[in-house]
Amino acid sequence: MTEAGKEVSSYLARRARWSPFEIVFWVFAFATIWLFPSKHLILTETAILALFALSLDLILGYAGIISLGQAAFFGLAGYTAGLLAKYEIINEPVVALLAAGAVAAALGFITSFLVLRGSDLTRLMVTLGVALMLGELANRFSNITGGADGLQGISIAPIFGRFRFDMFGHNGYTYCLVVLFICFLIARRMIYSPFGLSLRSLKGNPLRASAIGIPVNRRLIAIYTVSAGFAGIAGALLTQVTAFCSLDVLSLERSADLLLVLIIGGTGYLYGGLIGAVIYKFLQDWLASLTPQYWQFWIGFVLVVIVLIGRERVESWTTAARASIYRFCKQLVARAAPADSAASKGH
Amino acid sequence: MPILETIGLEKRFGGIVAAHDVSLSIEKGARHALIGPNGAGKTTVINLLTGVLRPTAGRIILAGNDITALRPHQRVRLGMARTFQINQLFLDLTPLETVGLAVSERLGHGSDWWRLVGSRSAVTDEIVEIIERFRLTDIMHERTAILPYGKQRLLEIALAFACRPQVLLLDEPAAGVPDAERQELLATIGELPADVTVLLIEHDMDLVFSFADRISVLVNGGLLLDGAPEEVARDPRVKAVYLGEELDA
Numbered sequence: 013m014t015e016a017g018k019e020v021s022s023y024l025a026r027r028a029r030w031s032p033f034e035i036v037f038w039v040f041a042f043a044t045i046w047l048f049p050s051k052h053l054i055l056t057e058t059a060i061l062a063l064f065a066l067s068l069d070l071i072l073g074y075a076g077i078i079s080l081g082q083a084a085f086f087g088l089a090g091y092t093a094g095l096l097a098k099y100e101i102i103n104e105p106v107v108a109l110l111a112a113g114a115v116a117a118a119l120g121f122i123t124s125f126l127v128l129r130g131s132d133l134t135r136l137m138v139t140l141g142v143a144l145m146l147g148e149l150a151n152r153f154s155n156i157t158g159g160a161d162g163l164q165g166i167s168i169a170p171i172f173g174r175f176r177f178d179m180f181g182h183n184g185y186t187y188c189l190v191v192l193f194i195c196f197l198i199a200r201r202m203i204y205s206p207f208g209l210s211l212r213s214l215k216g217n218p219l220r221a222s223a224i225g226i227p228v229n230r231r232l233i234a235i236y237t238v239s240a241g242f243a244g245i246a247g248a249l250l251t252q253v254t255a256f257c258s259l260d261v262l263s264l265e266r267s268a269d270l271l272l273v274l275i276i277g278g279t280g281y282l283y284g285g286l287i288g289a290v291i292y293k294f295l296q297d298w299l300a301s302l303t304p305q306y307w308q309f310w311i312g313f314v315l316v317v318i319v320l321i322g323r324e325r326v327e328s329w330t331t332a333a334r335a336s337i338y339r340f341c342k343q344l345v346a347r348a349a350p351a352d353s354a355a356s357k358g359h
Numbered sequence: 360m361p362i363l364e365t366i367g368l369e370k371r372f373g374g375i376v377a378a379h380d381v382s383l384s385i386e387k388g389a390r391h392a393l394i395g396p397n398g399a400g401k402t403t404v405i406n407l408l409t410g411v412l413r414p415t416a417g418r419i420i421l422a423g424n425d426i427t428a429l430r431p432h433q434r435v436r437l438g439m440a441r442t443f444q445i446n447q448l449f450l451d452l453t454p455l456e457t458v459g460l461a462v463s464e465r466l467g468h469g470s471d472w473w474r475l476v477g478s479r480s481a482v483t484d485e486i487v488e489i490i491e492r493f494r495l496t497d498i499m500h501e502r503t504a505i506l507p508y509g510k511q512r513l514l515e516i517a518l519a520f521a522c523r524p525q526v527l528l529l530d531e532p533a534a535g536v537p538d539a540e541r542q543e544l545l546a547t548i549g550e551l552p553a554d555v556t557v558l559l560i561e562h563d564m565d566l567v568f569s570f571a572d573r574i575s576v577l578v579n580g581g582l583l584l585d586g587a588p589e590e591v592a593r594d595p596r597v598k599a600v601y602l603g604e605e606l607d608a
Binding site: 020 | 409411430431432435436440441443447448449450451452455456457459460461463464465468469470471472473474475476477478480483484486487491500518519521522
């Protein structure tokens, strides 16, 4: 390799390296397992929402596909996981989770051909349509899905035959968080690969992308399928930790909430869905405790304010705050690092 | 055998004939220019060649392969790349990423989703070579959106060049470039490797006559003349066409 070539590859490698912010984010996320045991139920919902939002961020933030139908994949996999457990087809939750994700990915692959065509508006309508159709099918075939009463009588076996889903949701939360982390790792790896770079290019300028030899449609199909799989894993997680699945997994509201999460958190940097999910869930929780009946008013209010002010301005206002958090994180990591190496020498 | 050949190419939009009976023959390594007044159909021809438009009739042969029915990205793989009259760049990416995109796509790593960008030395070495050739080294980490126009024009060509085309189509490469940056651009175009065939679509007669070794003149969607620069410069019909345009203007 030439000297300049080495420089370029080390520059690119540096850019893909974990930043102090990311390390602190995940250390803190895993620390919540021990720090906030009483909050595990809402944290579980948050982790699932975060994974679901990550799935939308992959297509919206990186490939520029807007969707109002992610619930189709979430719901399909949710019911799949429920049925697999109810009829004891696959007892092991992790295997069932993967199977349900694969079913959702298959639906994503098939419906991806519908979103290849057309503009943002057609895509919104097509994705919405697919989700609505699935919702009605689930309603119609209530002998399979339990209809409006939901799918009942699900009992989920312990994970790896060892970790039972306890009623306080401790193991459930750990399970969701680990799954979220693994999916995040895969997404992150993908984003920093040539494949991820090509996605960003075809989001920016599909005409030129095809003019330099990128098969635009094939890339879109691939990422849409992966995104559907991630959404499916999120849906299957919800069924597994609640041992229940009802029609609302396929509702329009669920897809719409997801867009709200990404509006709050931002798109195209992977953490948008995660941060957005945390803010959204805790805002919802807090507002609901203040005004149990009218909390949606305040959620709506916050959204209108965010959109009117504009994300760029919010970002510029918080730049100073983020810079100081970043410095703080860096110090933390710098202090932790010598301790780590000392500890590893001790072994 | 010519490297790029069109046989009786025709394109109609409804009742309007944008190009008719265009039969071009471009030799390997040529510096071929396609000129013509506004509305002569130059852009239509380039869109037909690259596959953005499908011809109503006629065939296109690239290095012996009939590419008439192929999609744009397939033509790129067979060795034809183009630049655009109006920059078509990835504004959020850096020149490094932009060139890297084309290089890794051509080397077949474009769908590689597990390895990190820049982890293959064959790719990074080639990126560096192209970045240097197009004088983009000092700004390779800047966002494309904030680059000076002349640098964007260079990147426009670098991106097409990164596809390692046998035939490079340059669509008015110097259009709108301020004088201060113009020399750098023209010098870079002049230094393109001799084995790359260049088809230049241009308005600027100074550039055409200093660069091209063969010129085709397109008028009203049809070929008027095809010949060496001196021949074209002498031809009374060409003078009439350009004089007519000037009188209109």
